[in-house]
Amino acid sequence: MPARNAFYAQSGGVTAVINATACGLIQEARRHPDNIGKVLAGRDGIIGALTEDLIDTSLETDEAIARLRSTPGGAFGSCRYKLKSLEDHRAQYERLIEVFKAHDIGYFFYNGGNDSMDTAWKVSQIAEKLGYPVVCVGVPKTVDNDLPLTDCCPGFGSVAKYVATSIREAGYDVASMARTSTKIFVLEVMGRHAGWITAACGLASENAGEPPHILLFPEVPFDPARFLARVQACVDQYGYCTVAVSEGLSDADGKLIADSGTKDAFGHSQLGGVGQIVAQLIKDKLGYKYHWALADYLQRAARHLASKTDVEQAHALGVAAVDLALQGKNAVMATIERLADTPYRWRIGEAPLKDVANVERKMPAEFIAADGFHITDACRTYLQPLIAGEEPPPYRDGLPDYVRLNNKSVEKKLPEFKI
Amino acid sequence: MPARNAFYAQSGGVTAVINATACGLIQEARRHPDNIGKVLAGRDGIIGALTEDLIDTSLETDEAIARLRSTPGGAFGSCRYKLKSLEDHRAQYERLIEVFKAHDIGYFFYNGGNDSMDTAWKVSQIAEKLGYPVVCVGVPKTVDNDLPLTDCCPGFGSVAKYVATSIREAGYDVASMARTSTKIFVLEVMGRHAGWITAACGLASENAGEPPHILLFPEVPFDPARFLARVQACVDQYGYCTVAVSEGLSDADGKLIADSGTKDAFGHSQLGGVGQIVAQLIKDKLGYKYHWALADYLQRAARHLASKTDVEQAHALGVAAVDLALQGKNAVMATIERLADTPYRWRIGEAPLKDVANVERKMPAEFIAADGFHITDACRTYLQPLIAGEEPPPYRDGLPDYVRLNNKSVEKKLPEFKI
Structure with a gap:
């Protein structure tokens, strides 16, 4: 059977290690020239496939591909663009197959x-219906750690390491300043629906009294009075209080706290400011000076502080995706299976795409402490291996030396397609 | 001459490397037991001296002191408490001397x-007037890099490395997302009066088109129309735009932009949100989706990403302070002298305290590009060595392993003093 080309696309919010997956996938494909021709990447994700804007990764050197392992962001571009139902938007799916056919794509990653x-x-499904042979393999990626049937999602471990490190460091700072100045520090982190990232902040607190003192999960309705009482107790006991809050913190009615607070000069609600809202609440009610930080993209782009476990798993999943495809495993996602907590052991597994699609994994209730303000030991046991180890990028002139690919386009063969 | 004790205090906002200075100072003092008895540290800075709340650092192990080199924050506590004029607040100064006398302190660092x-x-000065022999040596520390007569200030280089790394990483992220989602990223950084930290962000942009695209300095009055035109030009040319903005950005009348924008639910002006204000301005006028980050304490506490140059200089200044004191150099500050840019060479110097006191070093006008939106090559030449090199802290269980000292108090000998 002659070698056929592969199509690879990055989707949704990027991470510190999604390029490590691309690295593993392209390296493994290059090891199988008898089966896989070129790996073509979608420019800006699946949009690249729909518009036939394909990047020829075969034009990149082995060295450049190797450097993807330590480069954040999405090297080929990503997009927030969801293909809708097969019934109503069949033309889009058919276009994909048409593009695959035009470029002899036999593997879709x-x-x-x-x-x-x-x-x-x-x-x-549509490929099967149309009788076009293509092996479809999913590769997990999400800082939100919310995919089912995999022990964790690449990208999450590095965000977890970043936020836990950051709140530990800020904790050392505010502890120094608390006597005469700032007594409150609030770090706002990502995770609109699930508190995985908020929970990870809790890893920094290994002993009683260590920052962060309070975690505000999206899963726990915000109760200002209880929260303020806890803040007061921390200041009384430790002289200061550090808080990690999820952007998704909501009240008992499920309304986002971020929407309930300040208005800008035009009367619009402010987004992305729940950290400041809870900090200002403390200032208004308890009178303490605060500082707050909004990590935003920094947390998911911080390749300089990536978890070695995360990088290794991201890379291994890229390799595994190719191996699964070469075994003819269609419509599966490569997964991480945990074999043991301590010492941590894991291996690659697989799950049917139909069982993964659109299922959101929630954080187990037993991972949140009874008072709703911290994590449990069970949660620590789960999270700890995911932030373990360091794999710093190379540095040049004092800054991380990240690669930019050439990203040369493949010549188009089809008429234009409007998306 | 019998050995006399030393008093050491940390002051103002802490940094990622102020403890490296403490480390060098205590280590060097321990090497001179014939001249220096104990190093007593002020708990929470100079307040510790006024209230006779002194920490006996001799009770800490050599290993614990060594670990200060890689621990952020202020290990003995700091304070924002300025002793006022000698004329009106003579009692405070006399109290200091009284405490020094009670604890046989012959060196004030x-x-x-x-x-x-x-x-x-x-x-x-007051010690001289009162005839009390104490050698006073200043040791520079400030992330704002605004002390005169020293080439740079410990703490700044590490913040510089952090912000430049962060905006580079976020730039890789937003570049990936720009096609269908976020086109604008704004990072707000410290530096209320001087644009050193904002300038440091510019180091991440080595070639035309690389993030950050626009720097908003406190030295350059904010002109919304010119700014928006530049943002539009960036989006047109590169598909996205990244901005680093100083918290001290002001309008032509010198009014802080942070004060001009949003009000909270109670009608108070919001502080610390200039990043969001300029991002929202872009959204309102140009319609682009934005993300913004507020690094706040994270930038000055990020020991995990400290500059090796900065750590080495901070440590060397601590050592030098002791050496200067032992030479009987009174009323001086230890300084950094730059000998060469490339390859970078520096040595320790000294400057009279009276020439340093209350003089703020501004960023030279020739460090800001003619259009006011970026840095010049001269600025790069100055900044580059300061972020060079890495000296990561030890890690344990995936997180930086920072030391907490025991900080045992010395027994008080004097009546209470109200501050």
């Missing part, structure tokens, strides 16, 4: 979260 | 910024 696994599943 | 150098200078 989709690197993303829930939506992407759903798309990959649908593509595998 | 004050580790801080402009105000602290002023205090150290005044203490040397």
